Amino acid sequence: MSFLRFILITLKLAHGRTIGAFVASVNTLVVSTLALSTLTFSALAISTLAIIPSSFAADTAGTVLITGANRGIGLALAKQFHQSGYDVIATARKPAKAVDLKALGVRIEQLDVTDSSSVNALAKRLDGKAVDILINNAGIFGHNTNTFSDLDIDQLDTVYNVNSLGPLRVTQALLPNLIKSKQKRVANISSMMGSMELNTWGCCIGYRGSKAALNSFNKTLSMEFGKQGLVFVVLHPGYVQTDINKGKGDITASESASGLFDVISKLDSEDNGKFYDFNGKSMPW
Numbered sequence: 666m667s668f669l670r671f672i673l674i675t676l677k678l679a680h681g682r683t684i685g686a687f688v689a690s691v692n693t694l695v696v697s698t699l700a701l702s703t704l705t706f707s708a709l710a711i712s713t714l715a716i717i718p719s720s721f722a723a724d725t726a727g728t729v730l731i732t733g734a735n736r737g738i739g740l741a742l743a744k745q746f747h748q749s750g751y752d753v754i755a756t757a758r759k760p761a762k763a764v765d766l767k768a769l770g771v772r773i774e775q776l777d778v779t780d781s782s783s784v785n786a787l788a789k790r791l792d793g794k795a796v797d798i799l800i801n802n803a804g805i806f807g808h809n810t811n812t813f814s815d816l817d818i819d820q821l822d823t824v825y826n827v828n829s830l831g832p833l834r835v836t837q838a839l840l841p842n843l844i845k846s847k848q849k850r851v852a853n854i855s856s857m858m859g860s861m862e863l864n865t866w867g868c869c870i871g872y873r874g875s876k877a878a879l880n881s882f883n884k885t886l887s888m889e890f891g892k893q894g895l896v897f898v899v900l901h902p903g904y905v906q907t908d909i910n911k912g913k914g915d916i917t918a919s920e921s922a923s924g925l926f927d928v929i930s931k932l933d934s935e936d937n938g939k940f941y942d943f944n945g946k947s948m949p950w
Contacts, residue, residue, distance in 0.1 A: 727751055727797035727846070728752040728798070730756070731746070732756045732778055733804065734802065736765070738907065738925075740766055740918070745926045751798075754791070755772065755774070757774075757775065759775075760773045784835055788841075788842075791839065791842055804909075805823070805827045806869075807871045808824065809871060824871040827875075828875035832879060836851060840890075843895060844895070850896045851897045852898055852925075862950060884938050896932050898928075898941060901941070924944050925943045
């Protein structure tokens with residue numbers, strides 16, 4: 666209502682009325698005018714909200730599940746993704762002891778990647794939930810000796826069960842969750858030690874073999890599920906200061922996680938089946 670119209674209506678109301686009646690009429694007119702203005706503003710606000718893209722209303726950047734997140738690279742990745750706005754599901758074999766992980770305030774789930782019943786139980790708890798990014802990070806160095814003659818070959822079962830078959834179990838169990846998502850990314854934390862070409866000094870038969878097997882699994886899955894929009898990559902995290910190498914390394918877990926986050930968050934279909942380091946550099950097979 667324009668100011669001039671307001672004055673004209675006010676004068677009309679005043680004609681032939683007492684002061685008291687006049688004041689009452691003016692008050693009624695003011696309240697009605699304010700009510701109309703409020704309704705108009707509310708309608709405008711609703712209309713504005715209706716045209717805001719849905720991406721602005723999203724609670725998170727997506728859901729990421731990270732295995733072996735109670736320490737080292739896994740813990741650093743959980744922190745990095747959490748701080749970057751992702752809904753993080755972090756797994757640990759013994760959640761009660763994952764003190765540093767609890768401090769992040771992310772969702773923690775129990776998972777032993779070597780135990781099919783544990784993996785299936787996790788899948789059941791996540792039934793119907795979309796998982797945009799799966800990071801198979803859980804890993805061990807495993808049995809190793811200085812000389813081949815001392816190697817207990819039977820003990821190598823453990824490192825293969827964790828580093829190779831573990832990611833395979835988790836990926837298989839959570840495949841419906843990945844297919845349900847929009848991003849559909851699987852990042853397997855491997856190592857340059859799994860590269861045939863880069864094996865120029867021997868050593869570490871179990872660890873090398875387990876990462877080479879993981880690389881092969883990843884390539885096969887990338888071929889089988891690429892047409893469904895899934896992206897599978899293997900990543901070398903760098904020579905990181907972790908419990909596996911007793912703190913000997915060139916970079917910290919946080920530095921590695923920062924680089925890995927940049928690589929993983931930018932993956933697209935062209936990266937399917939590739940092998941990168943934490944800086945996004947292609948690695949030789």
